[in-house]
Amino acid sequence: MIPITHFLGLAAVLFGLGLIGVLLRRNVLIVLMSVELMLNAANLTLITFARAHGQSHGQGFAFFVMALAAAEAAVGLAIVVAVFRSRRTVHVDEINLMKK
């Protein structure tokens, strides 16, 4: 049997990589992909603890997170397309209209 800590370690690595992607990339699409990666890592943690406790409530919650990720991707990508239409860019540093 695989120890529970291994799954938690994998989830932490995925979350860290997603966080690094969000912090360091400048292309807003890659930033959104990194956010998906972080949500995925959180899901993996939920499912791991569902297995560790032998109860499926964590899996139900992971299901909701998945639906939430779908909604987030739909709205996020719609905003990206709208911003690209008016500013002709997907560069995070150049999307600063709300600061002005």
Added chain:
Amino acid sequence: MTIRKDRRQLSSHRRAERGAQLASRSERAGTHGTRGASPGRLTLSLLGGGLLLLLPLIALAQDARYVAAGAEAKAGGGMLWAFYIIGALTVAGAVATITRRNPITAAMCLVGTLAGTAGIYLLLHATFLAAMQVLVYAGAIMVLFVFVVMSVEHPEEEEILGRSYLNLGIAIAVLIVLFLRLFPLVMGPEALQIRPPAVAQDFGSVTHIGKLLFSDYIFPFEAISLLLLVAIVGAVVINRRRGERGGEA
């Protein structure tokens, strides 16, 4: 006669010029595609590669510890190897996602990561969620991503370790904390002791999760369907052109 010859010479000259242009363009594309273009990308790739090399070493050490721990623990050795192989692929996809410059490549690598996570879910007896992971994430969401990636233009050059040293500092700090916390977690003495309980055969099946969603979680279930509806309407409203705004009364 001479004029025609001249013209032919000229056209051949032009063709040669265009050929040279094409060659230089493809050369440029070639150098663009190879790695080593920016030091930041190289650093990230090396970091990810080092992480990947570390995984088999951990797997070997863990296997040796299982053999030392006894025959009962060794019975799950094959599953452990499955975990390490799928986990390595998942991490490799994640590293590629955040290092590739081309967003299409990054999206494809993310599909690999999501599929790998579905494999990990199977190891955790979450069969329904593994299927949903492939259908919803690797299917629907990534198709949306690829569609948007193709409909917007991208800057030729993107500095990955850009001017933001604050962000770089935060990222390095996160990495250090992560590894300081992870190493004892995976390699420490308590890693062998924590064992998940045995579960029923239908744990995580469609029936199991379906009963859960429609009894205990019926209110969140309806709420999430409302959220999805709002997200759809929001996406349509955000992308309406300006002229259409006054269209309806």
